[in-house]
Amino acid sequence: xxxxxxxxxxxxxxxxxxxxxxxxxxxxxxxxxxxxxxxxxxxxxxxxxxxxxxxxxxxxxxxxxxxxxxxxxxxxxxxxxxxxxxxxxxxxxxxxxx
Amino acid sequence: xxxxxxxxxxxxxxxxxxxxxxxxxxxxxxxxxxxxxxxxxxxxxxxxxxxxxxxxxxxxxxxxxxxxxxxxxxxxxxxxxxxxxxxxxxxxxxxxxxxxxxxxxxxxxxxxxxxxxxxxxxxxxxxxxxxxxxxxxxxxxxxxxxxxxxxxxxxxxxxxxxxxxxxxxxxxxxxxxxxxxxxxxxxxxxxxxxxxxxxxxxxxxxxxxxxxxxxxxxxxxxxxxxxxxxxxxxxxxxxxxxxxxxxxxxxxxxxxxxxxxxxxxxxxxxxxxxxxxxxxxxxxxxxxxxxxxxxxxxxxxxxxxxxxxxxxxxxxxxxxxxxxxxxxxxxxxxxxxxxxxxxxxxxxxxxxxxxxxxxxxxxxxxxxxxxxxxxxxxxxxxxxxxxxxxxxxxxxxxxxxxxxxxxxxxxxxxxxxxxxxxxxxxxxxxxxxxxxxxxxxxxxxxxxxxxxxxxxxxxxxxxxxxxxxxxxxxxxxxxxxxxxxxxxxxxxxxxxxxxxxxxxxxxxxxxxxxxxxxxxxxxxxxxxxxxxxxxxxxxxxxxxxxxxxxxxxxxxxxxxxxxxxxxxxxxxxxxxxxxxxxxxxxxxxxxxxxxxxxxxxxxxxx
Numbered sequence: 001x002x003x004x005x006x007x008x009x010x011x012x013x014x015x016x017x018x019x020x021x022x023x024x025x026x027x028x029x030x031x032x033x034x035x036x037x038x039x040x041x042x043x044x045x046x047x048x049x050x051x052x053x054x055x056x057x058x059x060x061x062x063x064x065x066x067x068x069x070x071x072x073x074x075x076x077x078x079x080x081x082x083x084x085x086x087x088x089x090x091x092x093x094x095x096x097x098x
Numbered sequence: 099x100x101x102x103x104x105x106x107x108x109x110x111x112x113x114x115x116x117x118x119x120x121x122x123x124x125x126x127x128x129x130x131x132x133x134x135x136x137x138x139x140x141x142x143x144x145x146x147x148x149x150x151x152x153x154x155x156x157x158x159x160x161x162x163x164x165x166x167x168x169x170x171x172x173x174x175x176x177x178x179x180x181x182x183x184x185x186x187x188x189x190x191x192x193x194x195x196x197x198x199x200x201x202x203x204x205x206x207x208x209x210x211x212x213x214x215x216x217x218x219x220x221x222x223x224x225x226x227x228x229x230x231x232x233x234x235x236x237x238x239x240x241x242x243x244x245x246x247x248x249x250x251x252x253x254x255x256x257x258x259x260x261x262x263x264x265x266x267x268x269x270x271x272x273x274x275x276x277x278x279x280x281x282x283x284x285x286x287x288x289x290x291x292x293x294x295x296x297x298x299x300x301x302x303x304x305x306x307x308x309x310x311x312x313x314x315x316x317x318x319x320x321x322x323x324x325x326x327x328x329x330x331x332x333x334x335x336x337x338x339x340x341x342x343x344x345x346x347x348x349x350x351x352x353x354x355x356x357x358x359x360x361x362x363x364x365x366x367x368x369x370x371x372x373x374x375x376x377x378x379x380x381x382x383x384x385x386x387x388x389x390x391x392x393x394x395x396x397x398x399x400x401x402x403x404x405x406x407x408x409x410x411x412x413x414x415x416x417x418x419x420x421x422x423x424x425x426x427x428x429x430x431x432x433x434x435x436x437x438x439x440x441x442x443x444x445x446x447x448x449x450x451x452x453x454x455x456x457x458x459x460x461x462x463x464x465x466x467x468x469x470x471x472x473x474x475x476x477x478x479x480x481x482x483x484x485x486x487x488x489x490x491x492x493x494x495x496x497x498x499x500x501x502x503x504x505x506x507x508x509x510x511x512x513x514x515x516x517x518x519x520x521x522x523x524x525x526x527x528x529x530x531x532x533x534x535x536x537x538x539x540x541x542x543x544x545x546x547x548x549x550x551x552x553x554x555x556x557x558x559x560x561x562x563x564x565x566x567x568x569x570x571x572x573x574x575x576x577x578x579x580x581x582x583x584x585x586x587x588x589x590x591x592x593x594x595x596x597x598x599x600x601x602x603x604x605x606x607x608x609x610x611x612x613x614x615x616x617x618x619x620x621x622x623x624x625x626x627x628x629x630x631x632x633x634x635x636x637x638x639x640x641x642x643x644x645x646x647x648x649x650x651x652x653x654x655x656x657x658x659x660x661x662x663x664x665x666x667x668x669x670x671x672x673x674x675x676x677x678x679x680x681x682x683x684x685x686x687x688x689x690x691x692x693x694x695x696x697x698x699x700x701x702x703x704x
Binding site: 016017019020021022029090091093094 | 690
């Protein structure tokens with residue numbers, strides 16, 4: 001595949017790894033989630049524009065809407081965690097009692 | 099037609115007259131105690147005549163006069179067995195009781211309920227006579243229980259004192275445990291010999307008498323304070339001194355030994371039971387002699403001495419010599435009662451002081467009491483040709499020359515030497531040296547009641563052994579030939595005990611005070627037996643009862659067995675085997691690894 005595709009694909013992979021391997025702040029994984037959404041959007045737009053598949057150009061916009069919703073959801077979760085503990089350190093997210 | 103049976107029944111029934119006078123209210127006037135004492139002396143003299151007839155002719159009698167009831171095949175009647183044992187014991191017991199009654203006229207003089215005291219003592223004497231002359235087990239049991247009840251009432255005479263009530267209760271409880279054995283024996287005889295009459299039991303001569311004889315041994319352990327059921331006897335010294343002299347030295351505590359002596363035809367065929375009695379008696383006599391060495395209360399030392407002599411009697415039964423045991427019962431009554439009366443005289447004169455560490459120097463202040471105390475102690479240790487010698491020396495000789503358990507024999511010999519040790523301790527601390535009591539005590543032993551009663555027992559302590567053993571008919575043949583060291587064993591250990599005790603007692607006046615060693619504490623606290631046995635079993639059984647009654651059903655069966663145990667088990671095992679910690683990072687990491695692996699797998703797989 002072409003270099004642009006590989007570039008975007010690499011951006012997606014890096015964000016994925018950043019989402020799954022973060023150190024202590026929950027906020028960093030949310031940011032990586034946004035990065036994933038961004039690379040997906042760019043990849044979708046490029047494919048639609050290159051193949052002139054006009055009817056599918058709804059998809060990146062709808063993807064963006066849903067990304068905004070889930071960003072809001074993630075931020076509200078972060079706010080709840082921060083309300084309980086004061087910081088959003090991920091080692092606090094441990095309710096297992098034994 | 100001689101007057102044997104009628105005189106004996108007359109002397110026994112004359113004793114019941116003062117009890118029946120309660121109906122006429124003559125027991126309220128102040129001469130009632132004197133009446134009682136006189137009645138007992140008349141009964142004694144009356145009973146001497148049948149005894150002399152018995153000694154002359156050797157004729158044993160059974161009087162069976164009132165048929166009470168018949169329960170299917172069991173016939174219960176009122177029957178008296180006047181054989182060797184009861185004919186000799188009755189005059190001895192009456193003589194000792196006469197002296198004790200006269201003594202208690204002096205000792206209990208200031209007691210407002212002295213008439214009730216004499217009535218109790220008389221009731222005790224009647225029940226003891228019932229026990230001794232009983233021909234069937236039912237009548238014996240009546241006497242047995244009767245002496246137990248009167249012992250309870252008399253030990254708790256000063257009922258305002260907590261220790262006296264505790265001691266009386268202790269006596270009843272320990273006696274009751276022995277009664278279980280007695281009732282077991284009665285039941286066995288009822289089932290296997292169909293009777294409670296002694297004649298029929300001995301005639302049938304059943305095999306396999308282990309069970310009833312064990313029951314009788316348990317009864318003797320309870321009543322005669324053998325090891326295991328012994329703590330009630332030193333605690334029974336809470337009662338007044340006449341009570342201690344009568345019940346707990348001469349008459350009641352020998353009831354257990356008397357029971358075993360009555361059953362000697364059954365015991366002489368059963369070697370197992372004989373070994374058991376021998377070992378039990380040996381343990382008792384040694385243990386109580388050790389406990390007597392370090393006591394400080396004069397009555398407790400004499401109580402332990404009684405217990406030790408009872409162990410010696412049980413040892414004698416264990417070597418199959420019932421007649422020697424009976425002789426020891428009769429001779430022991432004289433000097434033990436006299437020892438108690440002398441200690442009562444000392445206690446009363448020193449204004450109710452019972453601790454020998456606070457007595458001393460009575461050798462010059464109370465010469466008569468000193469004389470009788472020393473003679474009583476010498477008779478107790480078996481000084482040649484005083485009373486104790488005729489029974490005690492014979493016992494030791496017979497034990498030495500018989501085919502018996504060597505360990506039991508060794509224990510008995512050690513206990514004999516310890517007898518001399520604690521007798522010396524009493525004499526040294528109570529009589530010799532400088533006075534340790536308060537200077538303003540009025541020491542007065544100049545009362546005719548006191549002096550006459552002790553004098554009678556004194557003459558008995560010196561001559562009764564000789565008198566009795568020369569007048570009884572020969573029963574078992576004593577061993578006549580033995581090596582000289584065996585003949586002198588009892589004398590040697592006694593002299594050894596005397597010298598050792600004298601040395602040790604003289605040393606206590608010179609050295610500085612040392613802390614008590616472990617052996618001293620063992621001896622002083624009665625071998626820790628009452629401390630352990632009066633606390634641990636009640637605590638265990640009461641806590642077991644509480645737990646099973648209140649906790650068992652609710653908290654164990656309903657709560658813990660299924661619900662809580664399952665949840666606890668699950669939690670524990672899950673902690674044990676789980677590796678997850680609930681951290682999201684690790685979950686994300688594992689997700690990434692899975693993803694990578696699957697991508698590699700699907701792409702590189704050709």
